[in-house]
Amino acid sequence: xxxxxxxxxxxxxxxxxxxxxxxxxxxxxxxxxxxxxxxxxxxxxxxxxxxxxxxxxxxxxxxxxxxxxxxxxxxxxxxxxxxxxxxxxxxxxxxxxxxxxxxxxxxxxxxxxxxxxxxxxxxxxxxxxxxxxxxxxxxxxxxxxxxxxxxxxxxxxxxxxxxxxxxxxxxxxxxxxxxxxxxxxxxxxxxxxxxxxxxxxxxxxxxxxxxxx
Numbered sequence: 571x572x573x574x575x576x577x578x579x580x581x582x583x584x585x586x587x588x589x590x591x592x593x594x595x596x597x598x599x600x601x602x603x604x605x606x607x608x609x610x611x612x613x614x615x616x617x618x619x620x621x622x623x624x625x626x627x628x629x630x631x632x633x634x635x636x637x638x639x640x641x642x643x644x645x646x647x648x649x650x651x652x653x654x655x656x657x658x659x660x661x662x663x664x665x666x667x668x669x670x671x672x673x674x675x676x677x678x679x680x681x682x683x684x685x686x687x688x689x690x691x692x693x694x695x696x697x698x699x700x701x702x703x704x705x706x707x708x709x710x711x712x713x714x715x716x717x718x719x720x721x722x723x724x725x726x727x728x729x730x731x732x733x734x735x736x737x738x739x740x741x742x743x744x745x746x747x748x749x750x751x752x753x754x755x756x757x758x759x760x761x762x763x764x765x766x767x768x769x770x771x772x773x774x775x776x777x778x779x780x781x782x783x
Contacts, residue, residue: 592627599623601752601778606636609709609724610734610760612772614638619778628652630662641670649680658684664693674698678709689713697729705729732764740776751779 599621606617614637621634631648649662660682667675678695693709707730713722722736738756742749754776762769 592629594624594626596783597623597625598781598783599778600781601776603636604775605772606638607758607760607772607774609711609726610732610736610758610764612760612770613643638668638670638672640672641668643668643672647680651682656685658682664695674700687715689715726764732761734758734760734764738774751777753777 601619603617603619605615606613606619617637619634619636621632623630623632629648629650633644633646635642635644643666645664645666647662647664649660651658651660653659660680662680663678664680665675665677666673675698676695678693681692681694683690689712691709691711691713693707695707695709697705697707699705706728708727709724709730710727711722711724713720718741719739720737723733724736725733736756736758738754740752740754742752744750754774756774756776757771758774759771760769
Protein backbone atom coordinates (compact mmCIF):
# COMPACT_ATOMS: atom_id res chain seq x y z
CA UNK A 571 0.00 0.00 0.00
CA UNK A 572 2.83 2.44 0.81
CA UNK A 573 4.28 1.74 -2.65
CA UNK A 574 0.97 2.68 -4.29
CA UNK A 575 0.79 5.89 -2.29
CA UNK A 576 4.36 6.73 -3.31
CA UNK A 577 3.49 6.13 -6.98
CA UNK A 578 0.46 8.38 -6.62
CA UNK A 579 2.63 11.12 -5.10
CA UNK A 580 5.18 10.79 -7.90
CA UNK A 581 2.40 11.08 -10.52
CA UNK A 582 1.14 14.24 -8.84
CA UNK A 583 4.67 15.72 -8.89
CA UNK A 584 5.18 14.84 -12.55
CA UNK A 585 1.86 16.42 -13.45
CA UNK A 586 3.00 19.64 -11.83
CA UNK A 587 6.36 19.55 -13.64
CA UNK A 588 5.03 18.60 -17.08
CA UNK A 589 2.16 21.08 -17.07
CA UNK A 590 3.30 24.15 -15.12
CA UNK A 591 0.93 26.45 -17.03
CA UNK A 592 -2.17 24.47 -16.04
CA UNK A 593 -4.28 25.56 -13.10
CA UNK A 594 -4.05 22.79 -10.50
CA UNK A 595 -6.96 22.20 -8.13
CA UNK A 596 -6.57 20.01 -5.05
CA UNK A 597 -9.64 19.05 -3.06
CA UNK A 598 -10.72 16.62 -0.36
CA UNK A 599 -14.03 15.15 0.72
CA UNK A 600 -15.46 13.26 3.67
CA UNK A 601 -18.86 11.75 4.30
CA UNK A 602 -21.22 9.09 5.62
CA UNK A 603 -23.51 6.54 3.97
CA UNK A 604 -26.37 4.94 5.92
CA UNK A 605 -25.78 1.96 3.59
CA UNK A 606 -22.70 1.57 1.41
CA UNK A 607 -23.98 0.09 -1.86
CA UNK A 608 -21.78 0.10 -4.95
CA UNK A 609 -23.15 -0.75 -8.38
CA UNK A 610 -26.16 -2.32 -6.73
CA UNK A 611 -24.16 -4.59 -4.39
CA UNK A 612 -24.33 -4.06 -0.63
CA UNK A 613 -20.90 -3.47 0.95
CA UNK A 614 -21.60 -2.37 4.54
CA UNK A 615 -24.26 -0.84 6.73
CA UNK A 616 -23.33 2.63 8.04
CA UNK A 617 -19.99 3.49 6.41
CA UNK A 618 -17.75 6.57 6.51
CA UNK A 619 -15.67 7.58 3.49
CA UNK A 620 -13.19 10.19 2.31
CA UNK A 621 -11.14 11.13 -0.71
CA UNK A 622 -8.43 13.34 -2.19
CA UNK A 623 -8.50 14.65 -5.79
CA UNK A 624 -6.16 16.62 -8.03
CA UNK A 625 -7.31 18.18 -11.32
CA UNK A 626 -5.38 20.10 -13.98
CA UNK A 627 -6.51 20.96 -17.49
CA UNK A 628 -8.94 18.05 -17.75
CA UNK A 629 -6.53 15.52 -16.22
CA UNK A 630 -7.35 14.07 -12.82
CA UNK A 631 -5.80 11.82 -10.17
CA UNK A 632 -7.40 10.70 -6.97
CA UNK A 633 -7.76 8.26 -4.12
CA UNK A 634 -10.88 7.34 -2.16
CA UNK A 635 -11.42 5.15 0.88
CA UNK A 636 -14.34 3.70 2.84
CA UNK A 637 -14.92 1.56 5.92
CA UNK A 638 -16.08 -1.93 4.87
CA UNK A 639 -16.01 -3.58 8.30
CA UNK A 640 -13.12 -5.99 7.70
CA UNK A 641 -10.55 -3.25 7.06
CA UNK A 642 -10.96 -0.52 4.46
CA UNK A 643 -11.51 -0.19 0.74
CA UNK A 644 -8.92 2.11 -0.85
CA UNK A 645 -9.27 3.06 -4.51
CA UNK A 646 -6.86 4.78 -6.89
CA UNK A 647 -7.98 6.40 -10.14
CA UNK A 648 -6.90 8.77 -12.88
CA UNK A 649 -7.86 9.90 -16.34
CA UNK A 650 -8.78 12.71 -18.68
CA UNK A 651 -12.08 14.41 -19.51
CA UNK A 652 -12.94 16.90 -22.24
CA UNK A 653 -15.88 18.61 -23.93
CA UNK A 654 -16.84 19.00 -27.59
CA UNK A 655 -19.77 21.37 -27.93
CA UNK A 656 -22.68 20.00 -25.89
CA UNK A 657 -20.97 16.62 -25.49
CA UNK A 658 -18.45 15.49 -22.86
CA UNK A 659 -16.15 12.47 -22.90
CA UNK A 660 -13.84 10.75 -20.45
CA UNK A 661 -11.26 7.98 -20.34
CA UNK A 662 -9.47 6.66 -17.26
CA UNK A 663 -8.63 3.72 -15.03
CA UNK A 664 -9.46 2.60 -11.49
CA UNK A 665 -7.90 0.11 -9.07
CA UNK A 666 -9.97 -1.07 -6.08
CA UNK A 667 -7.91 -2.49 -3.20
CA UNK A 668 -8.72 -3.75 0.32
CA UNK A 669 -6.65 -3.75 3.50
CA UNK A 670 -8.43 -6.83 4.92
CA UNK A 671 -10.10 -9.97 3.58
CA UNK A 672 -13.40 -8.28 2.70
CA UNK A 673 -12.65 -8.57 -1.02
CA UNK A 674 -9.84 -8.88 -3.57
CA UNK A 675 -8.44 -6.39 -6.10
CA UNK A 676 -10.38 -5.08 -9.10
CA UNK A 677 -8.67 -3.32 -12.03
CA UNK A 678 -10.68 -1.58 -14.75
CA UNK A 679 -10.61 0.85 -17.65
CA UNK A 680 -13.33 3.52 -17.51
CA UNK A 681 -15.03 5.24 -20.46
CA UNK A 682 -17.80 7.84 -20.40
CA UNK A 683 -19.83 9.98 -22.78
CA UNK A 684 -22.47 12.55 -21.92
CA UNK A 685 -24.92 14.90 -23.58
CA UNK A 686 -27.23 17.36 -21.87
CA UNK A 687 -28.92 15.40 -19.04
CA UNK A 688 -27.71 11.91 -20.13
CA UNK A 689 -24.44 10.14 -19.24
CA UNK A 690 -23.27 6.72 -20.41
CA UNK A 691 -20.50 4.96 -18.46
CA UNK A 692 -18.60 1.78 -19.23
CA UNK A 693 -16.05 -0.20 -17.21
CA UNK A 694 -14.03 -3.13 -18.57
CA UNK A 695 -12.15 -4.90 -15.83
CA UNK A 696 -10.72 -7.96 -14.14
CA UNK A 697 -11.13 -9.35 -10.62
CA UNK A 698 -8.20 -11.13 -8.90
CA UNK A 699 -10.64 -13.46 -7.07
CA UNK A 700 -8.34 -14.56 -4.21
CA UNK A 701 -7.05 -18.10 -5.00
CA UNK A 702 -9.55 -18.71 -7.80
CA UNK A 703 -9.22 -17.95 -11.51
CA UNK A 704 -9.19 -14.27 -12.53
CA UNK A 705 -12.66 -13.13 -13.61
CA UNK A 706 -13.41 -10.64 -16.36
CA UNK A 707 -16.36 -8.27 -16.24
CA UNK A 708 -18.01 -5.39 -18.03
CA UNK A 709 -20.26 -2.80 -16.44
CA UNK A 710 -22.51 -0.36 -18.30
CA UNK A 711 -24.78 2.34 -16.91
CA UNK A 712 -27.04 5.09 -18.23
CA UNK A 713 -27.86 8.04 -15.97
CA UNK A 714 -30.43 10.80 -16.47
CA UNK A 715 -30.30 13.96 -14.29
CA UNK A 716 -32.65 16.91 -13.90
CA UNK A 717 -32.49 19.66 -11.25
CA UNK A 718 -31.02 17.44 -8.55
CA UNK A 719 -33.12 14.38 -9.40
CA UNK A 720 -31.54 11.43 -11.17
CA UNK A 721 -32.25 7.90 -12.34
CA UNK A 722 -29.80 5.18 -13.31
CA UNK A 723 -29.81 1.66 -14.69
CA UNK A 724 -26.64 -0.45 -14.37
CA UNK A 725 -25.89 -3.79 -16.04
CA UNK A 726 -23.04 -6.32 -15.58
CA UNK A 727 -21.85 -8.65 -18.34
CA UNK A 728 -19.26 -11.42 -18.89
CA UNK A 729 -18.25 -13.35 -15.71
CA UNK A 730 -20.42 -11.00 -13.64
CA UNK A 731 -24.14 -10.71 -14.35
CA UNK A 732 -27.15 -8.77 -13.13
CA UNK A 733 -28.97 -5.45 -13.19
CA UNK A 734 -29.87 -2.73 -10.72
CA UNK A 735 -31.97 0.43 -10.79
CA UNK A 736 -31.24 3.58 -8.80
CA UNK A 737 -33.11 6.85 -8.33
CA UNK A 738 -32.69 9.77 -5.98
CA UNK A 739 -32.33 13.43 -5.23
CA UNK A 740 -29.30 15.40 -4.05
CA UNK A 741 -28.60 18.96 -3.02
CA UNK A 742 -26.66 21.24 -0.70
CA UNK A 743 -27.81 22.36 2.74
CA UNK A 744 -27.24 26.13 2.91
CA UNK A 745 -27.72 28.44 5.89
CA UNK A 746 -27.39 32.22 5.41
CA UNK A 747 -25.62 31.74 2.07
CA UNK A 748 -23.09 29.35 3.65
CA UNK A 749 -22.89 25.81 2.24
CA UNK A 750 -22.85 23.41 5.20
CA UNK A 751 -22.95 19.97 3.56
CA UNK A 752 -24.19 17.99 0.60
CA UNK A 753 -26.96 15.42 0.98
CA UNK A 754 -28.60 12.75 -1.14
CA UNK A 755 -31.58 10.42 -0.72
CA UNK A 756 -31.43 7.30 -2.89
CA UNK A 757 -33.48 4.16 -3.50
CA UNK A 758 -31.66 1.20 -5.07
CA UNK A 759 -33.27 -2.00 -6.37
CA UNK A 760 -30.96 -4.90 -7.27
CA UNK A 761 -32.24 -7.97 -9.08
CA UNK A 762 -31.80 -11.56 -7.91
CA UNK A 763 -29.17 -12.35 -10.58
CA UNK A 764 -26.88 -9.56 -9.37
CA UNK A 765 -27.21 -10.60 -5.72
CA UNK A 766 -27.03 -14.35 -6.35
CA UNK A 767 -30.27 -14.98 -4.48
CA UNK A 768 -33.28 -12.78 -3.83
CA UNK A 769 -33.73 -9.26 -5.16
CA UNK A 770 -33.38 -6.41 -2.66
CA UNK A 771 -34.38 -2.76 -2.30
CA UNK A 772 -32.49 -0.29 -0.10
CA UNK A 773 -33.00 3.33 0.90
CA UNK A 774 -29.78 5.27 1.43
CA UNK A 775 -28.96 8.62 3.05
CA UNK A 776 -25.60 10.18 2.12
CA UNK A 777 -24.06 13.20 3.85
CA UNK A 778 -20.78 14.67 2.61
CA UNK A 779 -18.60 17.75 2.64
CA UNK A 780 -16.01 18.91 0.12
CA UNK A 781 -12.95 21.03 0.88
CA UNK A 782 -10.68 23.04 -1.42
CA UNK A 783 -7.02 22.69 -0.39
